[in-house]
Amino acid sequence: KYYPPDFDPAKIPKLKLPKDRQYVVRLMAPFNMRCKTCGEYIYKGKKFNARKETVQNEVYLGLPIFRFYIKCTRCLAEITFKTDPENTDYTMEHGATRNFQAEKLLEEEEKRMQKEREEEELNNPMKVLENRTKDSKLEMEVLENLQELKELNQRQAHVDFEAMLKQYKELEEEQRRKEQE
16 A cells, blocks of 8 residues: 555544444344244354344443344344343343253252352251261162272173184184085
């Protein structure tokens, strides 16, 4: 490019862009959802051309929250969802309903059980001892079962190489006899 000798880049005016500017991005549906207008199922991983904007006045620990606008594949109704960095997930805003997720409920149940156990152990030192003995018994049972399975596999997987070689030699001899005949 040619720059004239009297060119001054400071004289070029700055581009004024709005804060809530929308960008077009290509994304995948982050969860299974169902459109409210036509009932179409949109599965996790379905690709969309979406509009992305930064949500104003919403920040979590300095992280911006983004809102995405997609269109239903059947009826072209607008569906919006936004990021939820607090729970490392997405939250559905409108246009569709989020489908049932068994994995998420299972994880929440495990967290709740772990929290209850920790609270119980804080208040009762005998409960700590009971839980430790239960855990060690369970671990011992698992190790015993594993050892039994290993022994069973070793018994079943025993290979007699001498018998295999003998059988192979007999087959070769039979083939030779047939060829000679």
